[in-house]
Every structure is written in C-alpha cells, then in structure tokens.
Amino acid sequence: LIKLKSISKIYKMGSIDVPALRKIDLNIKRGDYIAVMGPSGSGKSTLMNIIGCLDVPTSGEYFLNNRDVSKLNDNELANIRNKEIGFVFQTFNLLPRLNAQKNVELPLIYGGKTKKERNEISMDLLKKVGIGNRASHLPGELSGGQRQKVAIARALANNPDIILADEPTGNLDTKSGAEIMTIFDKLNDEGTTILLVTHESFIGEHANSIIHILDGEIEKHVKVSK
Amino acid sequence: LIKLKSISKIYKMGSIDVPALRKIDLNIKRGDYIAVMGPSGSGKSTLMNIIGCLDVPTSGEYFLNNRDVSKLNDNELANIRNKEIGFVFQTFNLLPRLNAQKNVELPLIYGGKTKKERNEISMDLLKKVGIGNRASHLPGELSGGQRQKVAIARALANNPDIILADEPTGNLDTKSGAEIMTIFDKLNDEGTTILLVTHESFIGEHANSIIHILDGEIEKHVKVSK
Numbered sequence: 001l002i003k004l005k006s007i008s009k010i011y012k013m014g015s016i017d018v019p020a021l022r023k024i025d026l027n028i029k030r031g032d033y034i035a036v037m038g039p040s041g042s043g044k045s046t047l048m049n050i051i052g053c054l055d056v057p058t059s060g061e062y063f064l065n066n067r068d069v070s071k072l073n074d075n076e077l078a079n080i081r082n083k084e085i086g087f088v089f090q091t092f093n094l095l096p097r098l099n100a101q102k103n104v105e106l107p108l109i110y111g112g113k114t115k116k117e118r119n120e121i122s123m124d125l126l127k128k129v130g131i132g133n134r135a136s137h138l139p140g141e142l143s144g145g146q147r148q149k150v151a152i153a154r155a156l157a158n159n160p161d162i163i164l165a166d167e168p169t170g171n172l173d174t175k176s177g178a179e180i181m182t183i184f185d186k187l188n189d190e191g192t193t194i195l196l197v198t199h200e201s202f203i204g205e206h207a208n209s210i211i212h213i214l215d216g217e218i219e220k221h222v223k224v225s226k
Numbered sequence: 227l228i229k230l231k232s233i234s235k236i237y238k239m240g241s242i243d244v245p246a247l248r249k250i251d252l253n254i255k256r257g258d259y260i261a262v263m264g265p266s267g268s269g270k271s272t273l274m275n276i277i278g279c280l281d282v283p284t285s286g287e288y289f290l291n292n293r294d295v296s297k298l299n300d301n302e303l304a305n306i307r308n309k310e311i312g313f314v315f316q317t318f319n320l321l322p323r324l325n326a327q328k329n330v331e332l333p334l335i336y337g338g339k340t341k342k343e344r345n346e347i348s349m350d351l352l353k354k355v356g357i358g359n360r361a362s363h364l365p366g367e368l369s370g371g372q373r374q375k376v377a378i379a380r381a382l383a384n385n386p387d388i389i390l391a392d393e394p395t396g397n398l399d400t401k402s403g404a405e406i407m408t409i410f411d412k413l414n415d416e417g418t419t420i421l422l423v424t425h426e427s428f429i430g431e432h433a434n435s436i437i438h439i440l441d442g443e444i445e446k447h448v449k450v451s452k
C-alpha cells in the first residue's frame with residue numbers, strides 16, 4: 001500500500017543543512033497497524049507529513065497504491081489528502097473561526113456529502129470521541145484535550161483507508177486516551193491501515209509493530225507481542 | 227503565597243453558561259510542589275490561567291502574596307506575569323516570527339537585562355533543555371517537542387518564584403520528559419514554588435502532592451508518598 005524507497009528530507013537553512021530524514025526504506029501493507037516512536041526531533045512528524053502527501057521528500061521515491069506520488073497532479077493529491085488519508089496533526093490545526101462541528105464537517109464537504117449527511121456524521125463523530133456537548137464551541141473555547149478530540153473526529157470523517165495520527169493522545173487524560181485507542185483498534189479490525197506516532201509505549205503497544213526512529217533513520221522495526 | 231477563595235469561572239455562550247470552575251478554595255505555600263490532574267475539560271488550564279493572572283475569575287477572591295489580585299493595576303499585573311511567574315502554556319504560545327533564542331529572551335527584555343546578558347542566559351537555558359543547536363530555528367522549523375522545550379526555557383528565563391507548567395511534557399519523549407522533571411525538581415529544592423498540570427501519574431509523582439480536579443471542582447488533594 002505504502003512504499004518508501006530511500007526517502008530523505010533535508011531542510012536548507014542558509015548555509016546549514018538539517019537532515020530530518022535519511023534514506024528511509026519502508027513498506028506498509030494494507031491493514032497494518034504500526035506505531036512510530038523516537039526522541040523529540042528524530043523525524044517522526046516529517047515522515048508522517050511525507051506519507052500523508054503534505055510535504056515532499058528531498059530525494060527518494062514514494063509509491064501509494066503503486067502510484068508514484070511525485071507524478072500526481074494537484075487534484076489527485078487533494079483527493080488523497082481529503083478522502084484516502086485521515087490525518088490527526090500533532091498541533092491539531094483546527095480552523096479557528098469554525099466551531100467544532102464545522103471543523104469536523106470540512107472533509108465531508110470535499111467528500112460530496114449533503115448538508116443533512118454532514119450534520120449527522122459530524123455529530124456522531126463528536127459524540128463518539130466524547131465531546132458531543134461541545135459542538136458549537138470554537139477551538140479557542142475548548143480545552144487542549146477537547147481540541148485534540150475534534151482533530152481526531154475530523155480525521156475519521158470520510159472513513160479513510162489510512163489513518164495517520166501524530167501523537168493523538170498527547171493532550172488526553174488516561175481514560176480519554178484509552179477511548180480513542182479503542183476507536184483506532186476497532187477501525188483496524190475493520191481493515192483501516194493505521195500509523196500512529198506516540199511517546200507512550202502503552203499506547204504504541206495497541207499496534208501490531210513499532211518502528212523506532214533515531215536521528216532521521218529507522219533504527220528497528222519490532223513486532224508487538226500480544 | 228497563593229490563596230484562592232471560592233473562585234468560580236463561568237463562560238457565557240449566548241444563553242448557555244459553561245461553568246469551568248466552581249467555588250475553588252486553594253492555599254499554596256511558598257516552596258510547594260503540586261501536580262494538578264483530572265480529565266480533559268475539567269478546568270485545569272482555566273485554574274492555571276487565573277493563578278497566572280492571565281484570566282480573571284467570574285467570582286471569588288485571589289490573593290497573591292497577600293495582595294488582592296483584582297485590585298492590582300496593569301503595570302503590577304504585567305510585572306507579576308513577566309517576573310514573578312514563569313508560565314509554560316499547554317499550546318506553547320511562541321511568537322512565530324522570532325527564533326527559539328529570541329522567544330526565550332523576551333521575558334529578559336522586560337526584566338531589564340543587557341543584550342549580552344540576554345544572549346548568555348537564553349543560550350544557557352536552551353542548552354539546559356537540550357536544544358542549544360536549534361537556537362536560530364523559527365517555531366515553524368521545530369518539532370513539537372522542541373517547541374515545548376523553548377516554551378519551558380522561556381518560562382525559566384527570569385528565574386521566577388513561581389512556575390506554572392501546563393502539561394510541560396505532553397509532547398516530549400520519555401527521556402526528554404525526565405530531563406525536564408529533573409530541572410523542575412532541582413528548582414523546587416532551591417525554593418521555587420511549582421504547580422504543574424499533567425495527565426501522567428509518574429510525572430505527577432515528582433511533586434509533593436496531587437490535586438485532582440473533576441468538573442471544575444477540587445475532588446481531593448493527596449500527598450505523594452516518596
């Protein structure tokens with residue numbers, strides 16, 4: 001499903017090069033459930049952004065469903081970002097002038113859903129992540145964990161084949177974190193491919209395997225014993 | 227040092243009232259080291275913002291060093307926010323057009339330090355939190371955890387009497403989180419009063435006691451057995 005060949009990402013800052021990813025090789029099969037762990041600054045978000053078609057590598061190749069992503073046009077990329085991949089951002093990235101429900105509805109507009117469908121789907125998702133009673137709050141009127149839940153609901157809106165979640169429980173209390181992981185576990189049982197970045201091993205152990213990243217490289221890829 | 231009497235915070239949203247804090251009574255002595263824990267949306271950040279003089283309660287009284295905070299003028303409040311209290315925000319709140327070092331220097335300008343002093347103090351702090359090599363990066367050129375470290379360094383800049391840290395390790399890998407807690411533990415040994423919000427019990431257990439918040443109220447305040 002996802003094939004990365006010798007993917008590198010180098011940020012150029014004046015005369016200095018910051019190598020965020022170095023020749024990453026990675027194969028992810030449909031239905032995989034993989035956790036990505038590693039120190040701050042090791043390249044996890046950069047890797048997720050490239051897989052999610054939100055950023056381009058400096059070198060190397062990325063095949064999604066056997067299509068060379070670097071050869072796709074803007075419409076095809078937008079379609080992937082909005083319908084095939086659900087992305088939970090580390091910094092949530094909600095639109096500040098839309099309330100929680102409208103933020104969740106955004107991908108549904110792209111997905112061609114009717115107004116009635118968008119209303120139902122978004123409310124269902126907000127209730128599912130436990131904030132049905134915050135639907136009309138703006139992001140600035142929500143707690144950190146509530147914003148994270150809106151970001152998660154939005155990622156699930158179009159029932160995507162692939163979920164990329166960058167530290168989805170970082171701002172959640174233990175109980176909320178467990179509820180979100182139950183949602184992800186169930187989606188994976190139903191066939192959704194899931195990549196999730198986390199700093200917490202007990203969250204990572206919900207996955208079937210864990211990729212450890214260090215200084216822009218994959219250090220090891222270990223199965224989770226269940 | 228900090229005395230809250232029947233502090234309430236009610237957000238008015240049209241015809242609906244959202245009670246974020248309900249009649250909170252709290253006494254914090256100089257040198258206390260207290261963790262604040264509770265579910266998402268329970269009122270932790272709201273409580274921290276009131277204590278940090280960043281927000282005003284709807285009712286109740288707040289005495290800081292025996293001064294009624296509601297009677298202080300803008301200059302006195304700015305002085306408290308910039309010199310007496312160091313605040314680590316849950317969402318970091320860095321200035322996007324200043325690099326890491328300049329963000330850390332900001333409180334030092336208010337503190338009347340010379341240019342040379344600001345340069346030395348900010349670089350020391352960035353190295354102390356482990357990102358000396360990211361001093362010239364803008365926030366947008368930093369990882370989530372690196373931004374959090376800049377926010378922590380900035381809170382320490384003026385060597386404040388009180389540190390209010392709202393989930394300071396939420397985006398940090400385990401090792402970085404432990405390094406930050408070592409810094410906080412040492413500051414408390416040296417007399418700094420510390421309030422820190424966390425979702426992780428093993429982080430909370432660095433403190434001397436833990437306040438559990440539920441639905442805007444203090445449910446219990448328990449000593450940490452060491």
Ligand SMILES: Nc1ncnc2c1ncn2[C@@H]1O[C@H](COP(=O)(O)OP(=O)(O)OP(=O)(O)O)[C@@H](O)[C@H]1O
Pocket residue numbers: 134137140141142143144145146171173237238239244245246264265266267268269270271272273316
């Ligand atoms: N400006 C606002 N208008 C309306 N309601 C608000 C506003 N700000 C916060 N709230 C509500 O107040 C409650 C408390 O928010 P607060 O940010 O203090 O929670 P928290 O305990 O810090 O949560 P978290 O652990 O998720 O960060 C939440 O239910 C939130 O929806």
Ligand SMILES: Nc1ncnc2c1ncn2[C@@H]1O[C@H](COP(=O)(O)OP(=O)(O)OP(=O)(O)O)[C@@H](O)[C@H]1O
Pocket residue numbers: 011012013018019020038039040041042043044045046047090360363366367368369370371372397399
């Ligand atoms: N635009 C940029 N310009 C320069 N360097 C950058 C830029 N964006 C990221 N970096 C650097 O690339 C490295 C990898 O960043 P990345 O955000 O992928 O880390 P991460 O593993 O997600 O960390 P965290 O766990 O803290 O979120 C970091 O050292 C960061 O400073």
Ligand SMILES: [Mg+2]
Pocket residue numbers: 044045046090166369370371
């Ligand atoms: Mg990251």
Ligand SMILES: [Mg+2]
Pocket residue numbers: 143144145270271272316392
């Ligand atoms: Mg909060």
